[in-house]
Amino acid sequence: MVSANIAIVGGGVAGATAALYLSRIGMRVTLFEKGESLVSGPPFCHLHAGGNLYREISDEQCVTLLRQSIDLLRFYPYAVDFRPTVIAVPLTDTGEPGDLYPRLEMLRREYQRFIAEDERNQVLGDPETYFRLYDRESVEALREREPVAMPQTPDEWMIPVAREVDLSTVKFPLIMVQEYGLNLFRLGAGAALSLQKLDGCDLQLGTAVTAATRSDDGNGFTVTATDGEHTTQQRFDYLINAAGFRTGEIDDMLGFQRERMVEFKAAYVTKWQESAVWPEVIFHGERGTPNGMAQFTPYPCGFVQLHGMTNDITLFDEGLVGSTPASAQPNLDERFIEMIDREWEWSCVERRSRRAIEHMARYIPAFIDAEVASKPLFGAQQIPGDDPTLRAADVSFVGERYARCEVVKASSVLSMTDAIVERLVNLGYADAAVQGTRTFDVPAVPPEQLIETEASSIAEARSYPTCLSRRTVREGSPAA
Structure with a gap:
């Protein structure tokens, strides 16, 4: 050799x-x-073990993400936060929770197949509980329970969601899935x-x-x-x-x-209550609209990272650009390069962070009291092709x-x-x-x-x- x-x-x-x-x-x-x-x-914060955040992508991509997430978890076990994700479909959304069931069942079967290939692939919990449905009656019952310091069961993880989410804003059932956090x-x-x-x-x-x-x-x-x-x-x-x-x-x-695109994005760091340990929570929505997906990613000490897939929060006008025949490097606007290489203006940090807080507070009303905690997590993501x-x-x-x-x-x-x-x-x-x-x-x-x-x-x-x-x-x- x-x-x-x-x-x-x-x-x-x-x-x-x-x-x-x-x-x-x-x-x-x-x-x-x-x-x-x-x-x-x-920034990344989520393992994407199945791609359930993205309804628009193909089943093939979801299976690929599941397989790759299992591999990544085995390679970097110290970077994974072993907490589930709750998926909610808002009343304002055209989708239905039931639309997700076939994909979830398919992913459960694929997960079982991966485990049959190698038992070390069982890193997302028991495949029988890869996802779980919570109807309104079950969630209402959990509202009466006190949060626990360290959740040990799916029901215990669901308690803060049941207590704080405005249940009149979402469709049922809610879905809990074993998609974990990933700490950069x-x-x-x-x-x-x-x-x-x-x-x-x-x-x-x-x-x-x-x-x-x-x-x-x-x-x-x-x-x-x-x-x-x-x-x-x-x-x-x-x-x-x-x-x-x-x-x-x-x-x-x-x-x-090479043909490629580059997209500038940001996620916002906020500080809220420290009294409960939350799962990640995703409120589905149409990307780029005022009702874009809202993502609540919890950290210790009451910190919460927020994505709001609107042009006023995570996405940016003119933030998605493509390459040209003259250059393989897409030409991001200079204001984005300034943000990446040097510093954000604090007025922009506060303005977009507050919009993210307000976006989340539509579903978690008490979250309106959250505070801006730091500059955003941000960067430009490359996407090959068009x-x-x-x-x-x-x-x-x-x-x-x-x-x-x-x-x-x-x-x-x-x-x-x-x-x-x-x-x-x-x-x-x-x-x-x-x-x-x-x-x-x-x-x-x-x-x-x-x-x-x-x-x-x-x-x-x-x-x-x-x-x-x-x-x-x-x-x-x-x-x-």
Whole structure:
């Protein structure tokens, strides 16, 4: 087997995962990340184990997301918050809860099939309870119960929803599904701690790639990078472009064309009551309308992350742009680049956060008392091709030695890396025995205390409440 040097440009969830995976199977990897910590791209908070948030996507994409989410949970168990998600269909919505049943049953069957293939895939609880329906009578009965400090049963998880949601605004039944939370601070912390221990990875934080060229013989690349003080040039046998929404910039350096879109989005950080432990709650709605989906994502200490899929909250006018024949890099408006690279105006933070609070308070009236807690979680998401509803995507290739990471959801990063490993095997850089086997489930997991400390430091350095780096429920809880 021939030894190879592999460059990865970008330390988001795609680049960090590729570095971890490839280092573990014996590759020599250099990971360039211009930020001071890993996984600082578009925010994610949800495992998407089945894609139940997105009614508009195909069943095929939902099954792909389910399979990928199981893989991701096994790879990053320390980043998962083991709490369920409640899905509600508002009266203002044209859909019905019953419209979701066929998909949920299909996903339950697929989950059972995955477990039959490998019992270690049973990471979303018992498949018989993958989802559960709550009619109005059941929910009304739970209104009379007091919230518990650490929910252990589906009913206990449902208590705060029953007590606080205005039941006159939603259709029944409500649906509880085993879709878990995913903590980006913990994932970034654990990935960095693991990579720092692996001999095969050269982790270069605070280092930006300024140029990339193809070798004259077509068998490699030269990458120029700077840490602000020193500039280096290195030759690599294989290049993985994991530059996130700036992926097109690397494509342009190399003269590679690619059709893609980029969308700027934001989620808002609020502080509310600390007296109850909530599940995640999704109120369905039509994207881009005043009744767009509302997403309530709870964290410890009373913090709640909000999505409101309207143009005044999570979405932005002119926030979705596409590439052109002249450039593979979509041209985001300068005001979005300013938000990404420098700072938000606080007046914009307050205005959009308040709109998010008001949007959620239509269904949870007491939430109107929530406060703006920090700047938003935000970023630009790349979407390959020209379909803005695409959710299950992973990687594309140019020639034998260039991989372009194109994940839309974090759960796709392992199928992405599997495809890259297949290419490396074909080039003779990796042993065929490692292809598709994933003989390791957990990539050198650091001690929990180290993860907690590092995750808290990352949140603080990015000016977010440190409680966002914590999770509500750990693996092994009966609620999981």
